[in-house]
Amino acid sequence: MTADKWFGIVSLFPEMFAPFTQQGVIGRAVKSGTLAVETFNPRDYTHDRHRTVDDRPYGGGPGMLMMVKPLTDAITAARQAAGENSKVIYLSPQGKKLDQAGVARLADNDRMILICGRYEGIDERVIESHVDEEVSIGDYVLSGGELPAMVLMDSVARLVPGVLGHKASAVEDSFTDGLLDCPHYTRPEVLDGRSVPSVLLSGDHEKIRQWRQKQALGRTWQRRPELLNHLALTEEQQRLLEEFKSQLQR
Numbered sequence: 001m002t003a004d005k006w007f008g009i010v011s012l013f014p015e016m017f018a019p020f021t022q023q024g025v026i027g028r029a030v031k032s033g034t035l036a037v038e039t040f041n042p043r044d045y046t047h048d049r050h051r052t053v054d055d056r057p058y059g060g061g062p063g064m065l066m067m068v069k070p071l072t073d074a075i076t077a078a079r080q081a082a083g084e085n086s087k088v089i090y091l092s093p094q095g096k097k098l099d100q101a102g103v104a105r106l107a108d109n110d111r112m113i114l115i116c117g118r119y120e121g122i123d124e125r126v127i128e129s130h131v132d133e134e135v136s137i138g139d140y141v142l143s144g145g146e147l148p149a150m151v152l153m154d155s156v157a158r159l160v161p162g163v164l165g166h167k168a169s170a171v172e173d174s175f176t177d178g179l180l181d182c183p184h185y186t187r188p189e190v191l192d193g194r195s196v197p198s199v200l201l202s203g204d205h206e207k208i209r210q211w212r213q214k215q216a217l218g219r220t221w222q223r224r225p226e227l228l229n230h231l232a233l234t235e236e237q238q239r240l241l242e243e244f245k246s247q248l249q250r
């Protein structure tokens, strides 16, 4: 396994990952060998005629759980494929909310196994025995853990050196510095009567940097003020934010 980052996906719907691993930034990284993705389908570890992968919950109630044995056999196969030092992550609404800081922390792991729940989820004892971390992508209920797994893979992969063509684009992404992103503009210069901010046409890179930082600070203050509570703003950032606020009052 020579890839910089290897993902082992435990999922009943591995075909959901084909478009994701064959297109765009991730597709190129897989093609170049920087990323490797292997899938492990619990259904391949069934032995009954109906290839059963779900089971009824103790205590009754609606819904089903993922059947334990095919799931744990698939997890075991993924761990064997990963070799040493793999991190096992279960995607679930009960997990720690994923944010950019969490993405950066997870990106330190070269080998991650992502367990994608279906139905009402998985037996708690499987979590206790096999899972290192439960991760949630948000407070809403999806039909499966596959989309959360792709969200995690995409956000982590973008931090892997060489995955993004132009390194700056990862640096300037939203949340990399804890702030929302500034507004962006491209051709034409006037669109529906709205012009591109003149500073962006000035060619003055320092003024442009300051304008972008001011917009990011101001937008964060307006839309997600709680994010500022976790940041120690530099003197320049404090000045730029005050300028943004005073310009609003004019």
Ligand SMILES: Nc1nonc1C(=O)N[C@@H]1CC[C@H](O)C1
Residues within 6 Å of the ligand: 091, 092, 093, 117, 118, 119, 120, 121, 122, 135, 136, 137, 138, 139, 140, 141, 142, 143, 144, 145, 148
């Ligand atoms: N939000 C989330 N962040 O990570 N995973 C989810 C999520 O809704 N998972 C589903 C819950 C039941 C089903 O098994 C899969």
